[in-house]
Amino acid sequence: MHDYSADTYGERIADIYDSWYAAYDERCIDVLAELAHGGPALELGIGTGRIALPLRQRGVSVHGVDASPAMVAKLRPKPGGAEIPVTMATFSDFAIDGRFALAFVAFNTFFATLTQDEQVRCMENVARHLAPGGRFVIEAFVPDLTRFVSSQTLRVTGVETGAVRIDASQLDLAQQRVTSQHIVLTEHGVRLYPVTLRYVWPSEMDLMARIAGLRLEHRWADWARAPFGAESTKHISVYQREG
Numbered sequence: 001m002h003d004y005s006a007d008t009y010g011e012r013i014a015d016i017y018d019s020w021y022a023a024y025d026e027r028c029i030d031v032l033a034e035l036a037h038g039g040p041a042l043e044l045g046i047g048t049g050r051i052a053l054p055l056r057q058r059g060v061s062v063h064g065v066d067a068s069p070a071m072v073a074k075l076r077p078k079p080g081g082a083e084i085p086v087t088m089a090t091f092s093d094f095a096i097d098g099r100f101a102l103a104f105v106a107f108n109t110f111f112a113t114l115t116q117d118e119q120v121r122c123m124e125n126v127a128r129h130l131a132p133g134g135r136f137v138i139e140a141f142v143p144d145l146t147r148f149v150s151s152q153t154l155r156v157t158g159v160e161t162g163a164v165r166i167d168a169s170q171l172d173l174a175q176q177r178v179t180s181q182h183i184v185l186t187e188h189g190v191r192l193y194p195v196t197l198r199y200v201w202p203s204e205m206d207l208m209a210r211i212a213g214l215r216l217e218h219r220w221a222d223w224a225r226a227p228f229g230a231e232s233t234k235h236i237s238v239y240q241r242e243g
């Protein structure tokens with residue numbers, strides 16, 4: 001997809017995002033509130049506020065970064081949504097006055113930066129915005145290339161009386177990139193919701209963090225802090241700013 005940029009995902013999906021992804025794990029909010037230690041938090045990819053709003057309700061002051069005006073427009077009318085400052089920028093180039101006790105990026109959104117260089121610059125940028133000892137939390141899937149046959153997948157993700165949802169994906173092994181469409185077929189027509197990700201294994205993520213002066217403190221398999229291991233399909237990685 002040559003016309004895909006940092007705001008494409010959000011601009012295309014904003015109208016239906018909350019109906020697909022309203023649920024969140026309450027333990028995610030517990031962990032983030034604890035790691036913020038009462039200090040301000042920065043969310044990369046705040047979107048419609050699925051995580052930021054309940055975190056704010058716990059008394060944590062949240063600042064968001066996002067590239068998509070349509071996603072942030074969905075945040076604003078929600079209770080507390082108008083009070084959250086949001087910087088409209090990409091993860092590798094945002095600049096905010098002030099230092100944060102906690103930065104986080106949930107729901108695989110770190111992978112929405114599409115080159116290794118951008119991902120390293122994102123880590124470096126986050127590190128610049130952390131107070132000494134501040135933490136960066138990343139929630140991401142562990143890549144599973146067995147899902148792909150001949151570098152592609154087609155999966156039915158929903159069947160309703162009036163609609164079928166299908167995910168079509170292509171894998172670029174050299175770039176570590178998965179280019180997908182969420183396709184919704186209805187009697188009235190077809191809707192396409194594109195999403196492109198550059199996946200990294202936890203080991204590459206740790207190297208990127210080290211380049212940025214961040215050290216791995218914890219890696220959990222879920223928000224309940226279960227131990228991470230060979231069977232884990234996702235990870236919650238907590239990096240701490242050195243010095």
Ligand SMILES: C[S@@+](CC[C@H](N)C(=O)[O-])C[C@H]1O[C@@H](n2cnc3c(N)ncnc32)[C@H](O)[C@@H]1O
Nearest residue numbers: 006010045047050066067068071090091107112
């Ligand atoms: C999957 S949504 C997650 C929203 C919210 N954090 C949640 O958990 O529901 C990803 C968000 O990140 C934003 N985003 C994706 N890539 C971005 C980038 N490179 N720079 C800034 N924002 C980006 C999108 O616009 C979208 O709002």
